[in-house]
Amino acid sequence: MTVTVRPVDPVADAALLHAWVSEPRAAFWGMGDLAEDDVRAIYAHIHDQEHLAAYFLDLDGHPVGLFQTYDPAVDEIGDWYDRRPGDVGVHLLLTADPSRAGRTHEIIAAGMDFVAHLPGCRRLVLEPDARNTASIAFMERLGAERGPLVDMKTSISEKPAQFYFLDRARVLAVAAGRM
Numbered sequence: 001m002t003v004t005v006r007p008v009d010p011v012a013d014a015a016l017l018h019a020w021v022s023e024p025r026a027a028f029w030g031m032g033d034l035a036e037d038d039v040r041a042i043y044a045h046i047h048d049q050e051h052l053a054a055y056f057l058d059l060d061g062h063p064v065g066l067f068q069t070y071d072p073a074v075d076e077i078g079d080w081y082d083r084r085p086g087d088v089g090v091h092l093l094l095t096a097d098p099s100r101a102g103r104t105h106e107i108i109a110a111g112m113d114f115v116a117h118l119p120g121c122r123r124l125v126l127e128p129d130a131r132n133t134a135s136i137a138f139m140e141r142l143g144a145e146r147g148p149l150v151d152m153k154t155s156i157s158e159k160p161a162q163f164y165f166l167d168r169a170r171v172l173a174v175a176a177g178r179m
Contacts (some may be wrong), residue, residue, distance in 0.1 A: 001112035004102075008054035008066070010047050012113055014040035020095055029093055030157050031156055045117025051075060055114070057094075057107050060172045064103075065094045067111050069118070072125055073076060076154045078139035081147055081163050088115055105177070123167050125150065130160040139164040 008017065018039040021031035031039060046052045050075040057065035070089040072078030077089055092111065094100065100107060115124060128135035139146075139162075147163030161168055166174070 002062075003107050004058045005055050005110060005114045006058060007058060007109040008043055008047070010040055010043035014043065014058070016063060017043060017066070023096070025096060026093055028047050028132045028135070028159075029091075030159075031046060031114060034054045038088060044047070055111075059099055059103060059107060062097070062099060063095070064097045064100045065092065065107055066109065067092045067115075069115060070145075077125075077127060078151070080127070080161065081125070082153050084123060086168075087122050087125050088118055088121045089125045092126075108133070109175045109177060111172045116171040116175060121168060121171075122164055124164070124171055126164045128164070130162040136162060142166060143170055 014036055018034070020026060021029045021034070021039060024032070028033065030040070030047040034042075043054055046054050046068065051071035052068065054068045055065040057067065064146040070077065070091075072081075072083050072087045072089050073085075075089060078087070086152065092108075094104065094107065112124075115121060126139060126144065128139065130136065144164035144166050147165055149162050152159055152161040162173065
């Protein structure tokens with residue numbers, strides 16, 4: 001059994017993306033009320049931007065997670081914390097798919113390894129909604145360094161964002177199973 005990372009195809013994957021982001025458990029993703037065409041348009045926009053990317057985490061060829069990366073030096077989220085060279089922003093959504101049971105760490109490790117090997121990556125930046133207790137607990141389990149809590153307002157979202165940071169060495173340790 002293997003975990004692989006593959007780019008999102010905004011057209012071919014629109015129905016799956018829409019199903020995932022409209023689930024109640026994905027409420028903090030902020031796309032629950034969107035139609036499939038809207039989700040397709042958002043991911044087409046992401047696909048067309050040099051500083052943004054979206055990927056699936058596949059378990060034995062079956063998608064079980066979605067992660068997006070952004071360059072905080074370009075993205076407006078970078079205005080809300082003290083940016084550093086080599087920062088890579090990450091958003092993560094895991095499905096409730098039963099095939100993921102007992103494999104979550106392996107799935108996350110594959111995504112972390114992928115991001116850690118992006119050119120120039122020195123630190124991961126994560127900013128979950130501070131009300132998302134599951135994400136906050138997960139950041140703590142990863143050993144992420146807690147950053148500022150901000151009332152973040154961007155062109156696409158508004159939330160109390162709790163920033164977390166993982167330096168590349170910690171990311172590689174998580175990817176190697178040393179959580």
